[in-house]
Amino acid sequence: MHNGFNPLVPRPIDKPTDVPMGADADLSVLDDVKIFVPPADPAQWPAWRAQITRWREEAAQRLDYSPAMYDRAEATWAQSCFTVAQVWLWDELLYDAEAMAFTPEKLLADATERLGGFDGVVLWHAYPVIGIDDRNQWDYYRQVPGLKELVDYFHSRGVRVFVDYNPWDTETRRSGDDVTELAALIKELEADGIFLDTMKEANPQFVAALEEARPGIALEGESKLPLARVTDHSLSWAQWFADSDIPGVLRAHWFERKHMQHHIRRWNRDHSQELQSAWINGVGLMTWEIVFGVWVGWNQRDAATLRRMLPTLRGMSRVLVDGEWMPLAPLASPAHQASVFASRFHTGDATLWTAVNRGTHTYSGPLLCETAAATDAGPALDSATSWADDLWFDLATGAQLDTPSSPVTIPAHSIGGVLRVCRAWEAEARDIMAQVAAVQWTENAEFQHRRALRVASAPEPSGHTPDAIPAHVRVDAGEYTLTVEYRMRETGMYQGAPYVNEWKPLPPRLHDVRTLEREVTVPRPLAVASREVTNAEFLAFLEATGYTPRTEQSFLAHWDKGSTRTPYGQPNAGTEDQPVTCVLLDDAHAYCAWTSGVLPTEDEWQIAGQNARATASDVQNSFQRLTPAVWNLTNSEHSDGRSRFVFLKGGMDYLITDSDWYFDGGVRKPEFSAKYLLPGFGMARSANIGFRCAWPLATNEN
Incomplete structure (x- = not known):
């Protein structure tokens, strides 16, 4: 609070x-x-x-x-x-x-x-x-x-x-x-x-x-x-x-x-209130199961309620729009006493009673009175006897009713009602009710979690000795407890929605900087490169391997395309020692594999940065940021089957401060992580995202 x-x-x-x-x-x-x-x-x-x-x-x-x-x-x-x-x-x-x-x-x-x-x-x-x-x-x-x-x-x-x-x-x-x-x-x-x-x-x-x-x-x-x-x-x-x-x-x-x-309500795991309000008002719903990369899928009960509602809403839309709307229409006494309420939408050809059950138990009983006799809520049906030849249906089950006052079913905290149509509308009404009847009802309101799992990368190369690899920071194998800083955005971080069942998260909750503790295992000693891969080094990789990206969109977009040195040009003069950017995870993995290395995970990157900070006087253990500073990709691609993301480390010189809705900018300390949802094709490539390599160390090296 x-x-x-x-x-x-x-x-x-x-x-x-x-x-x-x-x-x-x-x-x-x-x-x-x-x-x-x-x-x-x-x-x-x-x-x-x-x-x-x-x-x-x-x-x-x-x-x-x-x-x-x-x-x-x-x-x-x-x-x-x-x-x-x-x-x-x-x-x-x-x-x-x-x-x-x-x-x-x-x-x-x-x-x-x-x-x-x-x-x-x-x-x-x-x-x-x-x-x-x-x-x-x-x-x-x-x-x-x-x-x-x-x-x-x-x-x-x-x-x-x-x-x-x-x-x-x-x-x-x-x-x-x-x-x-x-x-x-x-x-x-x-x-x-x-x-x-x-x-x-x-x-x-x-x-x-x-x-x-x-x-x-x-x-x-x-x-x-x-x-x-x-x-x-x-x-x-x-x-x-x-x-x-x-x-x-x-x-x-x-x-x-x-x-x-x-x-x-985007963060809700119970949508019954939204469904009831929409139904009784004759309006619609917005479904939003992927909230900026976070899974907040509808539970089975609410999804079944929506499937029941939609055939009637769609099929009777003209009645809902053009008909006479009576909110809190008169109902039979048992329904009223059971906390059942309804709107009535009426035309000469059809009438809808869209009912909601605010009670805690399923209601089974009459919704309407067959005559105009007074009830607790007033007269039930206007000129009911003139509708004797019409057809009547239960909107929760699709079943035809013998009389207007036949029992209907309205589940607790759910929707139901009655549909009346004249004989001319019979075929249309029966088609709608067949769709309603086909919905298998369930009371299961359990939230179905999705785990975001790390996407496997290429097999690791054999271990190296330290003198066989470029300048680096050593990361020892073992168990680590890491404190990770991040900005709480609607993307969340690793698992689950960030604002479960919250009404409306507002600043400072919406954009504040938070921490989480991660218990991580580094399975083998590792050497993380002291700096990012440069444009010149990536050019050498292209010339040596003839590498072709899966998609060329935005690939090395910052290079001089007038050059024929490679099919993708060459670095602009004066930028050879700047970090290579405009690459995807695939491109970074391919380069690291060419050096017999790997991309470090977000945890390995953080440990290396913290180790280097603790031993800053050791040149071999330096941890540099090339100019301009760019975010570093890590071997942390995740997917929950609906969204893919990766964690970026290090920050960037580029910084937008006008709106909190923009991505995190500025140079960041090693503890900070930014969750980057991966756009498709080549659009995840950015002029402000590069990478550095890491090399597994031989377990018998001294």
């Missing part, structure tokens, strides 16, 4: 808001809230509904609101975009690191099987690697081979594509003003939407420029969208929204039913 802030509970601004009651109440105070709180007394619900309806009418008049944007044919898709996935562009379900190829079919197959499929994806691209050099956010899209084809594939599968905009990216190289760059990008990729990272809204001029470039482009603001911007932002991200015990109403969606919101 920092300064009285408890990260495990909602902040005051996240909590739902009471609605002022009374004819003279000033309802403008509701313009900026997240969720409207219902009264505890059901007898007050009709007056509460009337009050939020009055607020909506008055707010529309105050703002001179126009829904014209939502009525354009090219923009209507957003109204039924019920699931959007935040997808790390290099998720190993989307990108095969060995084949160096995108595999969207794998991502979508997994999403369909476990989560019911995606309606849209946000291709998250730059954070948390941007800032390792001067590449800007546009470079991290434009330098990706086959990105347009990837977007086209998603479109062919009916999945909409959002690009990510980072307004905080102000200190990397400037290639044009943001709106011009973003407009060009969405036009090139034919993107459908823009996710406004860290932004609640874009200003009207920004929106107009994007609309001109790509008519119908959808903007999704993060968190609480200002009411005045509902007119030109067709979606918003309902992040950090706390609901009340009696389910509340989402302010932005109540104001404009065509405005789509996506519930999300």
